[in-house]
Amino acid sequence: MKIKLSELFFVCVKIGALLLGGGYVIVPLLVSEFSEKRAWLSREEIIDFYAMGQCIPGIIAPNTIMLAGYKLRGKTGAFCALLGLTLAPFVAILLIASFVSLLLKSVVVNDIFWGVNVAVIILIILTVKEVWSVSIIDKLTMLFFLTAFFMCIFGISPAIIILLAVLLGTLRAKFLKGEAK
Amino acid sequence: MTFLLLCFEFAKIGLFSFGGGYATLPFLYHMSEVYGWFSSNELSQMLAVSSITPGPVGLNVATFAGFKTAGILGSFCATMSIMLPSFFFVLLVSKMLKKFKDSPVLNSIMYTLRPVCAAMLAAVAFRLFLESVVKFNNFSDFVFNNVDFKAFLLFVILLIFSLKIKKDPLIYLAFGAIAGILLHFGHLFA
Structure with missing residues (x-):
């Protein structure tokens, strides 16, 4: 049975609109919409896509839904899923961005942003903690962490830091392969 | 020209950012320093809005930053x-799923x-903390009295809360927003 592109698109629009509090809830939403309600994919497949979505560059939630879309309807499916996911957040941001100068004149809104900003710092710290637990596993990774932290604080371009890390990882793979021989 | 540069810079973020929505932030801070399309203060506002509207934060901030730089077409x-x-x-x-998952080079890169x-995320948290809580810009004009102690208190409360129980991110955002509203009415009555 071929899944209709229009249905895929609208389900993704729904997911995009319900994706509150950052991209973290993408997995439960996908499981509910793609697996439980429609049996398009299994729960395991979705969790696999999420894991893979973290390994490819970019933002995790769209990556995950594109992988799911690709599995269902190939290239067009991936594109449809991406467009669907983006639609509601895009419109919401445009609306708010158009009125933001007005909104910011309101003292209440400013105070809300004040509190939300503090909460965001905590959310970022929680993300760091989560990544930390799977990534800082020995002295070497600790060294990478500290080096990158100070490079970032001193204003070195993040793209350069990432490129260096990828290069280092590739060299390490070559080295390990040579050692194994 | 701005549009080309905008597309190029955001494609760069898409290519080089790993690890979720907040991972795009170091790039955006760098962008604000290099091009001056928006200030770091505006960036924290965008971040607050992006966190409470639906959608992945990284995508929302990109839409917002694009709008700030060059209007609707910019956000697109x-x-x-x-x-x-x-x-x-x-x-x-997707074409080489199996191979990709077990590749030793990929594992080493990860x-x-x-x-x-x-x-890089920790550096962003550190920077946001300095900017919005400690009100620290540089050593020369740091004033201890500028430190936002209410924000610091909220930070500590949320941090303790996060150590005890780890719940939905929405709870933290709602808590922050409510604290902001309470502060607002506190001002009114004071």
């Missing part, structure tokens, strides 16, 4: 450009990449 360019590299990666990866991403 930014959103599309940031997703373009991922789209091609998805096509590539080994070096993950701590680096964690570090």
Whole structure:
């Protein structure tokens, strides 16, 4: 049975609109919409896509839904899923961005942003903690962490830091392969 | 010219950011320093809005930053450009799923990449903390009295809360917003 592109698109629009509090809830939403309600994919497949979505560059939630879309309807499916996911957040941001100068004149809104900003710092710290637990596993990774932290604080371009890390990882793979021989 | 540069810069973010929505922030801070399309203060406002509207934070901030730089067309360019590299990666990866998962080179890259991403995020948290709580810009004009002690208190409360129980991110955002509203009415009655 071929899944209709229009249905895929609208389900993704729904997911995009319900994706509150950052991209973290993408997995439960996908499981509910793609697996439980429609049996398009299994729960395991979705969790696999999420894991893979973290390994490819970019933002995790769209990556995950594109992988799911690709599995269902190939290239067009991936594109449809991406467009669907983006639609509601895009419109919401445009609306708010158009009125933001007005909104910011309101003292209440400013105070809300004040509190939300503090909460965001905590959310970022929680993300760091989560990544930390799977990534800082020995002295070497600790060294990478500290080096990158100070490079970032001193204003070195993040793209350069990432490129260096990828290069280092590739060299390490070559080295390990040579050692194994 | 701005549009081309905008597309290029956001495609760069899409290609080089790993590890979720907040991972795009170091790039955006760098962008605000290099091009001056928006100030770091505006960036924290965008971040607050992006966190409470639906959608992945990274995508929302990109839409917002694009709008700030060049209007509606700018936001469209930014959103599309940031997703373009991922789209091609998805096509590539989906074709060689098995190979990709067990590749030793990829595993080694993830080994070096993950701590680096964690570090860049930690640097963003550190920077946001300095900016919005300690009100610290540089050593020369740091005034101890400027420190926002209410924000510091809220930070400590939320931090303790996060150590005890780890719940939905929405709870933290709602708590922050409510604290903001309470502060507002506190001002009114004071």
